[in-house]
Amino acid sequence: xxxxxxxxxxxxxxxxxxxxxxxxxxxxxxxxxxxxxxxxxxxxxxxxxxxxxxxxxxxxxxxxxxxxxxxxxxxxxxxxxxxxxxxxxxxxxxxxxxxxxxxxxxxxxxxxxxxxxxxxxxxxxxxxxxxxxxxxxx
Numbered sequence: 585x586x587x588x589x590x591x592x593x594x595x596x597x598x599x600x601x602x603x604x605x606x607x608x609x610x611x612x613x614x615x616x617x618x619x620x621x622x623x624x625x626x627x628x629x630x631x632x633x634x635x636x637x638x639x640x641x642x643x644x645x646x647x648x649x650x651x652x653x654x655x656x657x658x659x660x661x662x663x664x665x666x667x668x669x670x671x672x673x674x675x676x677x678x679x680x681x682x683x684x685x686x687x688x689x690x691x692x693x694x695x696x697x698x699x700x701x702x703x704x705x706x707x708x709x710x711x712x713x714x715x716x717x718x719x720x721x722x
Contacts, residue, residue, distance in 0.1 A: 599653035599689040600635050603696070607722055612642035632668040636687075645681030648672050652712070653689040661686050661710045666701055683720065690714040698722070 600617050607615045618633040634648035648669045652659045669684035676682055684701040697712055698720040 596635075596651065596653055599687075600651050602689060603636055603649065603651055603687055606696075607636070607638050610640075610722070612640045614639045614641075632672065634669055634672055637672075639679075643681065644679055645683065646673065646676045646679045647683040647685055649685050649687045651687045651689070653691060655691045657690075657692075657714045659688050659712050661712065663707055663709050666707050666710065669701065670707075685720045686710060686712060688712045696722075 604615050604617045607613050615636065615638050617636050635651040636649040638647040638649070639645075650661055650665050650669055652661065666684065666686070673682040673684060686699040686701065688697045688699075689695075690697065693714050695714070696718070697714065697716050698718040699710060699712055699716070700720040701707070701710075
């Protein structure tokens with residue numbers, strides 16, 4: 585059974601839009617969805633754009649999101665995608681809070697799970713389960 589890439593892109597777009605709308609509700613949040621984030625970026629480049637990023641000047645923070653959507657109970661986020669989030673945040677030293685977050689929309693349960701990536705830890709692939717508690721709040 586092969587995956588339908590068009591359906592996957594549509595599902596990803598839908599999750600990114602859903603997240604953008606959720607984050608935009610909070611006062612002070614400026615939220616940007618990057619239409620061609622990592623999908624067409626060459627693998628060799630050191631920096632890529634996140635799927636979505638948020639800037640809140642009131643809270644002095646910037647957040648970069650890797651967004652996933654699944655109808656299953658788990659999703660795997662590859663190390664390279666996480667490293668690119670952290671690299672994207674690197675130039676934004678002006679912000680006291682720079683956060684990399686994996687945001688997974690579990691469509692069967694109709695819920696988000698947010699995983700904050702701890703910078704400085706040995707980073708590997710991350711598995712997010714629908715039963716996980718979020719470690720980041722929108």
